[in-house]
Amino acid sequence: MAFIPHTADDVREMLDTIGVASIEQLFDEIPAALRAGPLTGIPAALSEMQIGRLMSERAARDGRPLNFIGAGAYEHHIPAAVWAITTRGEIYTAYTPYQAEASQGTLQTIYEYQTMIANLTAMEVSNASLYDGASGLAEACLMAVRANRRSKAARILMPRAVNPTYRKCVEAIASNQGLIFEEVPFDPATGQTALDALARFEGEDITAIVIQQPNFFGVLEDVDSLTEWGHAHGALVIAAVNPTSLALLKPPGEWGAKGVDIAVGEGQPLGVPLCSGGPYFGFMATRMEHVRQMPGRIVGRTLDLDGRPGFTLTLQAREQHIRRGKATSNICTNQGLLMTAATIYLAIVGPEGLERVASASMVRTTELASAVSTIPGVHAAFSAPHFHEVLLRLDRPVGPVLDELAAQGIAGGYDASRDYPELGPVLLVCATETKTCDDIETYAKALAAALGAPRAT
Amino acid sequence: MAFIPHTADDVREMLDTIGVASIEQLFDEIPAALRAGPLTGIPAALSEMQIGRLMSERAARDGRPLNFIGAGAYEHHIPAAVWAITTRGEIYTAYTPYQAEASQGTLQTIYEYQTMIANLTAMEVSNASLYDGASGLAEACLMAVRANRRSKAARILMPRAVNPTYRKCVEAIASNQGLIFEEVPFDPATGQTALDALARFEGEDITAIVIQQPNFFGVLEDVDSLTEWGHAHGALVIAAVNPTSLALLKPPGEWGAKGVDIAVGEGQPLGVPLCSGGPYFGFMATRMEHVRQMPGRIVGRTLDLDGRPGFTLTLQAREQHIRRGKATSNICTNQGLLMTAATIYLAIVGPEGLERVASASMVRTTELASAVSTIPGVHAAFSAPHFHEVLLRLDRPVGPVLDELAAQGIAGGYDASRDYPELGPVLLVCATETKTCDDIETYAKALAAALGAPRAT
Amino acid sequence: MTSTPISAVVAPREPTIFDLSRPGRCAQAQLPPALAADIPAALRRRRRPLLPEVSELQAVRHYTRLSQLNFSIDTHFYPLGSCTMKYNPRGCNQYAMLPEFLGRHPLAPAVQGQGYLACMHELQEMLKEVTGMQGVSLTPMAGAQGEFAGVAMIRAYHHARGDFERTEVIVPEAAHGTNPATATMCGMKVIEIPCNADGDCDIEALRKVVGPRTAGIMLTNPSTLGVFERHIAELRALVHDAGGLLYYDGANLNAILGKVRPGDMGFDVIHMNLHKTFSTPHGGGGPGAGAVGVAARLLPYLPIPVVGREGDKYRYLEERDLPQSIGRLSGFMGNAGVLLRAYIYMRMIGREGMQRIGEYATLNANYLQARFRQEGFELAYPSRRATHEFILTMKHSARDLGVTAMDFAKRLLDFGYHAPTTYFPLLVPECLLIEPTETEAKEALDGFVGAMVAIKKEAAVDAARLKGAPHTLPVRRLDDVRAAKQLDLIWKPAA
Amino acid sequence: MTSTPISAVVAPREPTIFDLSRPGRCAQAQLPPALAADIPAALRRRRRPLLPEVSELQAVRHYTRLSQLNFSIDTHFYPLGSCTMKYNPRGCNQYAMLPEFLGRHPLAPAVQGQGYLACMHELQEMLKEVTGMQGVSLTPMAGAQGEFAGVAMIRAYHHARGDFERTEVIVPEAAHGTNPATATMCGMKVIEIPCNADGDCDIEALRKVVGPRTAGIMLTNPSTLGVFERHIAELRALVHDAGGLLYYDGANLNAILGKVRPGDMGFDVIHMNLHKTFSTPHGGGGPGAGAVGVAARLLPYLPIPVVGREGDKYRYLEERDLPQSIGRLSGFMGNAGVLLRAYIYMRMIGREGMQRIGEYATLNANYLQARFRQEGFELAYPSRRATHEFILTMKHSARDLGVTAMDFAKRLLDFGYHAPTTYFPLLVPECLLIEPTETEAKEALDGFVGAMVAIKKEAAVDAARLKGAPHTLPVRRLDDVRAAKQLDLIWKPAA
């Protein structure tokens, strides 16, 4: 019996001890009318060998395209040590550290993670992870409503330049509690959130404003001005940031005069494989004053009976298992394993490594943009500075172009016209440190071919 | 500096402590005339990311052919847990357990391994591994010379049906010490070692006789008669066995009336990947009376100061680090990691699993043989029963046929005519439990096509 | 001769990675080329973040050593009730981590994901089969998010029918904390109802609260009390008749796999914890996967994306396919890698295995329960069968000896056993919720009982030793009050 | 109140896998289909072998727990002299274990191995470059087999010239045990020569033994005394003039990488321990890889296969290509996977790194040596620079306090440090051979010195504690004499 150790002798002895004649009898409290028939729709068992072969065949079907898609998930090199350690049984098969004394490994790792996230974002405290960046932003919005006691409106300004899936996810999660999201347009020339569009909210009750840096187009926002505007109008400021970019970019804790109130983001770029979208993790950091409004687990350092330091879950009164209906969130299981991977990733790359990843990614994307700019019919959509993504405007629908690239083994970018029909055919592309100059050349050639356009060189 | 942790401050402090001005000065005892120039032939460093990409490209060049080659290395399913555990840092990065108290994990694993090998072979003791099966057979021959005190000749009977590479390796290693190997022919009809050919050694001083089961052709030898002949003539009997086969076949400890004296073999089939030929491991087991002649490390169970059981290296007086020029062998570093994988493999598959692996392999090979037997120009070369390999006689040279199969993504077998020109064009093929009926059908079709022969069905 | 105490030389606890850090140290092999990025000065970071500067060896050694401080399934019996800490097959990890799967971008075109999508579609179908539901969405990232999706669908269903009055969700008091928390997150009011002395729902109490404001009821079955709810038929009738829907918290599905199907029992929606029943790793706190299954009437509301099949082609069903969907709950499609592991596990278990899991999980729990009864421990529901778990209460030991469930739990660690879940469910005093799972051998169960018996004896003669436990772990009992009062949440350099 | 001793509840040592075994238990997911094989009765096994019958979880848990009982580079500073216990980069393992590499059959046609063979060819070239030799064979499976290949080539060389009288191999007494053992295995007679007080070879002694019977000399440099042999020029002249060849035991190559090249120094053959200098894993005792490099005159004798290149195609050079080869030393071509790891490591280190390794290994050793000198420890060769390693002698402590090098070694374990190599080389009494390697940080070295200082203090006041060490490991000091006398080499069921 796969994964069941019982021998026939074991079963007999156990049934005797219980005092029943059969395993079936153990289910005698279930009303007969409720009993199910056999699960005919489930295929017969495969051995590990067979499933291994099947999965290898399926993996081969997916192939390994040369990837230039970003749009919220980024291909970075992951040091081999990261997952070699993360998949160690003691990490992989432990659970939430409810028994602190038997979970010091997990707890100390979280404490180190919290420190890294706080330092990266220049905030005061971090939690132990949320599900992902998108749902993390939803949690941040809900948290802002709790934390901004002066605001009654539960009304949040949401730039249109924020990742469209994030916006959908925030809507799906937070609208149930009656939150209202007001869209802030972007400047069609620069791609930045339009500061002047904020004028229409002047004097109104705004609970919070969301700022994504870089925004969905890869464009760098004027985060200082946006933050200042928010604070000047009694709003809390929520930053949604790419963690890699923080090696180079001003961290949310330093935006404007006093920094943002809540910083969240998708943790995937920090050592987590793309893997069709998950598992990733969301990070969240805030100021100490708001810590009791923060969702998710938090670890603190304390002392043991002998006065020696140790780590434990703390501020649990915020959480569902204590506070139930009044908890800051319903989150229970989080993304511990991914957070662990990120902690190890950051320890290995260090500040120097992260800076190099960020700058190489930026430079490669600039090179990519300039390589494709020589193709007739391809133009950069926006003028403001970019991080490691750039929106290209094409002279024809994006879908067929991507199909063409796919046929050549290239994952050629994200068709952003689905989300921004007003921009016409636009393609969001990304090159990270994983791309070489040859790769960029390959891409440019393939794109030119797909557009049927000879490249001007 | 890759893998070097020193900061500039560290270096300065360390040099000060030593009392030198530079690292260079630490090499001042090396006569200047001996100093080397720069290593211009070594390429500049690659980052882990770069080497990762390079290796992935090289791996892709090798591809993943459907494999029907055996000839001493066998493709079996390896449970995922085997290498997940074997590559744990505590196993992967430890060394020979010189400090027993700090190496109980390694030592107990070896003790368990020794037990498994002894039980598989039905011998009394096992060592902790040798390099591989081929060199292990050489060590067995040298050991036999030491152990057979009645024999003066250092003369060993070596059937021609023994793996030809093993024979070459034994020759290369043992001939330096003056050992003489006498070839014993095989019966051209059955493929078994010809018992009657032994008659010519009647009455001579024979130190040992080697018996491989199954032999290189996959043919099952009459091990009882051969063993009896050896013992009757004062020779020690050395068995070279496939460990998987021992789940089904009479173990060397039970061959003849009193079993063989030394059993060796290639451990690769027990959880070790094919990996272009290594690292594998050789196993060796013997009778207690010969244990002091055995090469390689041995672990014993003993007691600690508190009287509790523990494990330690023992009988070290046989080994080079104690006995130096009089040691039983020069082996020092062995194949610990592979032996560990094999131990975990055997623990996971257990006696039931090993039996199924062996019988499924046997049956698949029979199916393969019968599938190809319908192809005109393909015939089984021998009539005796086989384990999981079979020698096919073709009607034309084997090389081009294999090239043709390779072009179709099939590793089609081993061209045994290189080693046995007297047999004409012969192809050694193997199917293990990893091959499905579809795979066998694919192979038969491809072979038929390569031979330009329509299959009769 | 004086003797230095041995404990003084026990390897010290591991310092933090920041304590190991030295300015300028780095893992060079991990650095991409240094390229100069051009960033407007106003947007540029001024000071490098304080991240550890260590060698690769230091990082590897540090996290390897830290990992050794954990209990885990791979090292210890871990009978944490309600968490289903069963063996996580290594094959699931190995094959889910094939380079092609790991490298696939979530937005890569469907043609570059047919292998992956085929797995996901089959997983949806298998989950429909084991639950008896009509549709499944895999996107929720843990149980709690599955609950959220479920309640949001219930809400969307009522709203779609123009019924905006149903703002109450009924939750039995034994429910997991995520149930009421989820209801709140969905903007619902939580109405608690009690359980009776046998652990079943108090049907009379339910009758009193059910009505036109009832959006639905969230039922965990087997309940967190470790018993099978026997009044499902009445309960269903009451709630459905009142126009409410039935939510099944399937976190405890392990107990009933192949025995009952929530869909057959009339439930409208269920979430499953794939990280429990389908054995994906718990990872020190996650990730999970909280797939939801629904009855026909909730199909239009499933969270997107869902994997659709057309002929032998697979693709995501999105906004345009499911316009009434409650929407997206994640940036892409949830915890894909976890789903792959669950898929592999289910295929390895297969049809017969799926039936056996519940049987042997139940056998193990009932055997343990019987053994504890023999040894004189007090069961919370002595008249009931255990399901996959059951509850001991230490209330007499707490009253008579001052030795609490927590003291037992901590002392168990010294014996090499992870503690059961303590103080949950909240309504059983001094409780230990024990879930052995089907993957543990009888010997492990016997060893665990032996340890509990030894501790019980110890409690009578040396309560102080229990209250001081654990004694043999890297730390002794930690001061949680201090942790909450003197918050030390991030490492700071010594002043 | 009586108090149970804490040690009584420390998790017991792990039972053997056989103790965990129960008849009929098995890891079902690992079983291939049951097919009936047809075996002649006389050849059939009668009783199933006694192998463990455990669940997959039991096996995983057992070997995971066992692994935790080890010290290793990934968990501890491991300054085992002569073994070069440096960080084994995880990248080397990951990329060597790509499915295509793992799955490749050794006899697969060369067209299905161009990627692998390209790596091997480049590895050969790189090894030629770092050693200054003219040809390399990768096939020896460990240092000792490399030595064997070397001496066999020397023998073949003399024989090919018709010189059958050269049957003696000169070996300095400080040599590693494998050197004389290898000479014997090659049918040679071992002639030992002493070292002088400064650790160099005694040239006068050499002069006395060298002659027409001299096949060659085996020199380890840096020697196992941790010093660089300063008389290489004289030594070379003496041996070469007498018609003998020079063998370089390159196990200690780490110390001199990029500083001197054995080929430049006139050596005829060298073996390298790739598992040391090029950082492939030590695996609890192996595998290793003992590539050999040769000067021009030994090229024809290299063990086969060697990887050849024709244009951009690679293939094995075998019997027909190298008819004078000493032959094959393994079933295929040695430890291919180890070679892949060495290749990856060398590419990651690169040209500059190759030079730095020796420098920083030497810096670390000399720093440690200086620190020990400061702390009043006795150096075996106080007048010499350390190379990558150096020797302390505890002879005074042994004489005055009865505290031996072994006692220091065992006590170090309590402090969380693996012991240095003890009692090797045999000719320095009570010695500790210490090799820190370049991958350890200064703090690790300082911590190690601190532990040694603490132990030295302890030796003066509490020798018994040292003699009873270790105190904090899974076992206390083990009785080796008993192990050898009452042989217990395999587990047997209780009678």
Ligand SMILES: Cc1ncc(COP(=O)(O)O)c(C=O)c1O
């Ligand atoms: C009964 C029950 N419901 C819901 C949950 C919540 O699941 P998750 O932790 O995956 O969010 C759990 C898990 O702890 C549970 O046991």
Ligand SMILES: Cc1ncc(COP(=O)(O)O)c(C=O)c1O
């Ligand atoms: C100096 C020296 N020579 C030879 C050897 C033998 O190498 P191996 O153990 O790989 O056979 C060693 C390794 O221990 C060594 O240190």
